[in-house]
Amino acid sequence: MSLVDRRDFLRELGGTLVTGGAALQSLLSLSMARAEDLQVTPSVVRFRPEMEDVASWIEQTPREQILQKAVERLKAGMGYRQLVGGLFLAGIRNIKPRPVGFKFHAVMVINSAHQLSLDAAQPDRLLPFFWALDNFKSAQAQDVKEGDWVLAPVNEAAVPTPSKSRERFIDAMNRWDxxxxxVAVAGLCRSGSATEVMEVIWPYAIRDWQNIGHKAIFAAQAWRTLELIGWEHAEPVMRSLVFGLLNGGPGDSAIPYDVNLELVKQIRPDWMAGRIDPMVTTSLVQALRQATPKDAALAVVSHLNQGASAASLWDALLLAASELLMRQQAIVPLHATTATNALFYIFRESGSDSTRLLSLLQAASWIVLFREGTRARGGFPDKPNIDEFQPSDQPPAQLETVFVELQQDRNRAAAQTLAYARAGGAIGPFFDAARHLIFTKGTDAHDFKFAASAFEDIQNASPAVRPQLLAASVYYLRSAGENDSPLLQRTREALAVL
Structure with missing residues (x-):
């Protein structure tokens, strides 16, 4: 391939993929299963033909060759949707969703990477997908080491008839069977529409906090990805999701759900007619610092019944989740943001009043669980309070200053960001700068998951709280002074051989 041809190819895909960068360290090599061990056999679920070929070569290609292979396939005319779908389904087939987290992030992060790429500058547009490909190969190797789990074909003889699938599914989920x-969810996928199936699944996705909210996150990410690649690929995805949702069995983490099922019945029928009230938002944020899971849900019920809008309450929940991360930059408070994002998404997607209200009450109860889970790990200060956090005296002269400051003092960077936002600074350029740093310096699934969640929530929040949420986001964003990701060098090498 000539240099001119390669440039034309890259321009069609979205510009030069990587530019500049410091010297990069090599990635640690991981032991991979042999290609012949990954062949699709009758004991492994098969996908629809248009995705089976893609998933198979992704599964069978060694990690050190996967980026080159992807570039070759794109150059040969493979569509982006098919490539994303093949990667997602390869993860569904090869990575055990128990526990929902850890190596399974390779599946859950795919839509986050896709969402961040949508608004990315052209030079960066394919970097998130290349990262997700490499991340899958790492997770696949880990799964092989842990027993090489695969999603087996469904037991066709036990799949219920269309008229019985919903009833059997609900019964099985209630019994944690x-x-x-x-087999029941397979029957559901074959007989019900996408929304019909998801309306049955959503309540179970938000049922328990086990795995620090990852069950709700998986459900939301599965639905989002299927919206991109097509519901016709839903059956194996829903089977994997249900297997993950039933991880661990019933436990204390599901207690708030049982309480909130009853509290939903106490909410006024016209709850959607509520008014925006910033004082209610502040009141709930303050209450969540001390409340029990039940008290948190009761506060939400009280505010709704007194005429407050659900939007004001979601503003409070987003602020409360962000406050936890401001106080401690660790894995549990991080998931307060990503899990609240999933519950907020389910609230917006569901057509059932009961499910929508349950997601709202669960979000309030879960904030308390995240608060106490964070405190149990130690090092959890009682400041800052997000509603009292003050901006710097002057907004930064240049937005880049914030991302340079991040490496030295996140509190100062947050104060600069708050000053920037309150002075009318545009959110778009901030997102652009943050995304570029994630693409070039990010090394973990949480870099992508957090940013996709936080940026989406900022845009869905009320304008009055967006500056605070934007400022809080810097506590888990990448800084300008960090080393570039080793994956940038591997991407250059993938392109250089063409």
Whole structure:
């Protein structure tokens, strides 16, 4: 391939993929299964033909060759949707969703990477997908080491008839029966529409906080990805999701759900007619610092019944989740943001009043669980309070200053960001700068998951709280002074051989 041809190819895909960068360290090599060990056999679920070929070569290509292979396939005319779908389904087939987290982030992060790429500058547009490909190969290797789990074909003889699938599914989920739920959800996918199936699944996705909210996150990410690649690929995805949702069995983390099921019945029927009230938002944020899971939900019920809008309450929940991360930059408070994002998404997507209200009450109860889970790990200060956090005296002269400051003092960078936003600074350029740093310096699934969640929530929040949420986001964003990701060098090498 000539240099001119390669440039034309890159321009069609979205410009030069990587520019500049410091010297990069090599990635640690991971032991991979042999290609012949990854062949699709009758004991492994098969996908629809248009995705089976893609998933298979992604599964079978060694990690050190996967980026080159992807570039070759794109150059040969493979569509982006098909490539994303093949990667997602390869993860569904090869990575065990128990626990929902850890190596399974390779599946859950795919839509986050896709969402961030949508508004990215052209030079960066494919970097998130290349990262997700490499991340899958790492997770696949880890799964092989842990027993090489694969999603087996459904037990066709046990799949219920269309008229019985919903009833059997609900019964199996209530009993935490994985085998019965597996065949029932297969029957649901074959007989129900996408929204019909998801309306049955959403309540179980938000049922328990086990795995620090990852069950709700998986459900939301599965639905989002299927919206991109097509519901016709839903059956194996829903089977994997249900298997993950039933991880661990019933426990204390599901207690708030049982309480909130009853509290939903106490909410006024015209709750959607509520008014925006910033004082209610502040009141709930303050209450969540001391409340029990039940008290948090009761506060939400009280505000709704007194005429407050759900939007004002979601503003409070987003602020409360962000406050936890401001106080401690660690894995539990991080998931307060990503799990609240998933519950907020389910609230917006569901057509059931009961499910929508349950997601709102669960979000309030879960904030308390995240608060106490963070405190249990130690090092959890009682400041800052997000509603009292003050901006710097002057907004930064240049937005880049914030991302340079991040490496030295995140509190100062947050104060500069708050001053920037309150002075009317545009959110778009901030997102652009943050995304570029994630693409070039990010090394972990949480870099992508957090940014996609935080940026989406900022845009869905009320204008009055957006500056605070934007300022809080810098506590988990990448700084300008960090080393570039080793994956940038591997991407250059993938392009250089063409």
């Amino acid at each position: 994985s085998d019965a739920a597996d």
